[in-house]
Amino acid sequence: MQDNEQIQVARGLGLRDEEYQRILDILRRPPTPTELAMFSVEWSEHCGYPHSRRWFELFPRKGKFPVLVGEDAGGIVYQGQAVVFKMESHNHPSQVEPRQGAATGIGGIIRDIFGSGARPIACLDSLHFGPLDNARSHFIFKGVVDGIAFYGNCVGVPTVAGELYFHPSFQGNCLVNVMSIGIASQDRLAKSWAKGEGNLIIYAGNRTGRDGIGGCSILASQEFSGQDEKRPSVQIGDPFTEKCLIEATMEALSTGFLVGIKDMGAAGLTCSSSEMAAAGKSGIKIYLDRIPVREEAMEPWEIMMSESQERMLLCVKRGYEDSVLQIFHKWGLEAVVVGEVVDGDKITIELNGQIVADIPAQELTKPPVYTPPADKPDYLEKVNRYDWNDLPLPHNWNDALLQLMGSPNLCSRHSVFEQYDHMVQINTSILPGTGTVILRVKNLPWGIAVTTDCNPVFCYLDPYRGSQIAVAEAARNLAACGAQPAGITDCLNFGNPQKPDRYWQFIEAVKGISDACKFFNLPVVSGNVSFYNESPTGPIHPTPTIGMIGIIEDVQTAVNAAFKENDDLIVLLGE
Amino acid sequence: MKFGIVVFPGSNCDYDCQHVLSVVLGQETEMLWHESHDLKECDCIVLPGGFSYGDYLRTGAIARFSPVMESIRNFIESGGLVVGICNGFQILVESQLLPGALLPNQKGHFICRHVHLRVENTDTPFTRLFYPGEVISIPIAHHQGNYFIPHSSLSNLQKNRQIIFRYCDMNGQINHGTNPNGSIDSIAGIISSSQNVLGMMPHPERSSEAVLGSHDGKRIFLSIIQWWEENHHARQ
């Protein structure tokens, strides 16, 4: 392939010219198409966080309880138990195909949790849509709720809480943020690395198809590809397989034969294999012809980039692979040895004896960092000049109250959470709709309180204060049921970071969250960034969703929000 | 007493039942893998809730062919006690070990909430600790709990007092508004004509502990234990 032509391909994959140059420097030769594809996904916003990573340094990583900050999911430790939690966005897939988009969002976040060795015990969903009188918004809302119910209920992880918010800024770009929580004895947590020369790499779960190979259609359209008809396809959720994967993974972990494990999420095999190698400071060799594929004649880069769901990559002690394979087979899952840990620091991909990629794993997993210009948006001055005295008082306060209570943003969420199995695993001690949800921990006295919060309008008016308000609201929710706030995860939903006003909102929000967390002595244990949430009518309101968990020492003392008895006193606290 | 809890791929209330039976009620429990014929000499078999085989095709349609189901069929014929909860109920009707079928809920979506049930027959091993007509609260969580049976067979169920639980309001009244899923005759649970197989959509294991807000489900398990303690000498 000509150099020039390759730069075109690189650009088509979303790589900048200077990034292409860096690839040349790393490899000291032109990249193969597979290598180019691997760099493009690994350095993408989605996997590499080039625009946001440096700001994460602001987040406090310590709190009242010991903190775990892992590769995929972080958590806190309480009485020897690791409570692992993380939130993630599935906004764009849900906008295109609401049911499957939301379903695969739930699947993905749950894999992050059990990939860390913790059993998933709950999910939460924070949802933002355009107003319901818009037919498309209504369709997306219904599809998303249906998708979460479809996947979450089947996989046996209760969806216990969340948020639902309607605002015109989400009309062309909905937000589907999902959070999952898991629990494990601290000493049973898994590593997401591959190490120990000779140890084996096992692929387990669903087959690899051409799902979600977005950017790669560019590759396919070049001469070296061949046939057409390789349209990227939507990922379909398979909660039944995921449920079996959870059980098989938990069983495999208990054998002690696993060295490391990682789910194949965004960027699939590329991300899991290179990050496992980099984390273990090892080399990995993958034999592509052994990967179970769903479709014929898949190109190497298609296999490496596919985002097919319900797949895990394991590193297993040599000599014990059969016991591990057997566990997966028992659960009706495909599992095969696809590679091994090798000397050196490279990730090497071989297809039928030919090397199609050979990249230093550390370099691949070290995406560039960008700090584009940030500028305070013009709208702020105008909106903040608003004189509240201009607001007319209602004539009839009763009518106003009724109207408020019936409005889509305030009315009962019963019809949503009733569709979610919020009781499976029999831990839900305080049920949704009656107060902040509390999960008991079986056979132990304490419990876990969970909530998600964010008001995008506040964040639009002042991203710094709005983000602080979100943290404070979450903390209040937990305190109100008797729990100690213990840590947060976040999902930062913003517009295009290359536009200075959006980027400014992002930075302000990160600062706001950091300062609020320091004030409350709360660690940020994990999180996720979703940029480019824009539609032709503009960006979404900045939405840094906060997911917070708290610890309640004695779950029997938890209280729900209901008024209990006649003649009980009602006290208003605060100003 | 020894309870066997069947684990199908996709079962997700198996360990919930196990927790209630062993930790809350102090009984011996055994997890029974779907591919094995061995019922491990259990005295009562629980087919738990969940989504065996993902509910792909039809609820319970694939699970009913598991080897364990052959043993359970024999176990039932010899008078053994079997409880099918939610997906377990669906598997029992697919296997024709209980009559009827379970259709999608009338509203077309999954429903998870506490419901009131009226206990219609207390002369069974599963309900002897309730009083006739008692109103209890147990959660449901299903997409396909809309019980259907052709009219001719329905009258048999009624005649033989095989209807055990019916959806009702907190006062035990039954009307259109108290039926969460469209079940014929508001049926929430039935028993086999031989009296030893119970199928019910509500989840008693979800209301067996104070910390979860309700005890009513526990009394079903306690009924079984009491019945067995009175009868197992006779059976042996």
Next chain:
Amino acid sequence: MRFRGKIVITLKPGVFDPQGVTIKSALHSLGYQETDEVKTGKYFEINLDSNNLDTAQKRLEEMCDQLLANPVIENFHFTVEPSDN
């Protein structure tokens, strides 16, 4: 020889079809007032190897009977043809 069976499974008359009712009312509210009944069913395409058409037919019939349809609530019918892939 390769055959392809196309199977349609429908609810028996008298079995309530909530999905059909929901879809009908959705169609009405979208302006398709002329629809007066919607029945829902399932569809399967099965590729199979058989010695001849008769065997293929017999085997598909058995699959429907045993697994794909529930005789309490469902009817099935199918067509089968030789196929190339």
Next chain:
Amino acid sequence: MRFRGKIVITLKPGVFDPQGVTIKSALHSLGYQETDEVKTGKYFEINLDSNNLDTAQKRLEEMCDQLLANPVIENFHFTVEPSDN
């Protein structure tokens, strides 16, 4: 005039069909080893009033497009005939 449309909705090629995979493996374990692919789909029967076959056809096409099929992942096809009831 009364017409009856019969609509079959299938997944587009390349779209993963987990139900089909599970059903296929169930068929295998029941002894139907000769099946090598199972694809699942949906089926609808719609009765409607139209002036003529052409209009009926057009309206059904629209219903599929707008509501019954999800164009992102599904294809549809249908037949329509005059019906008596």
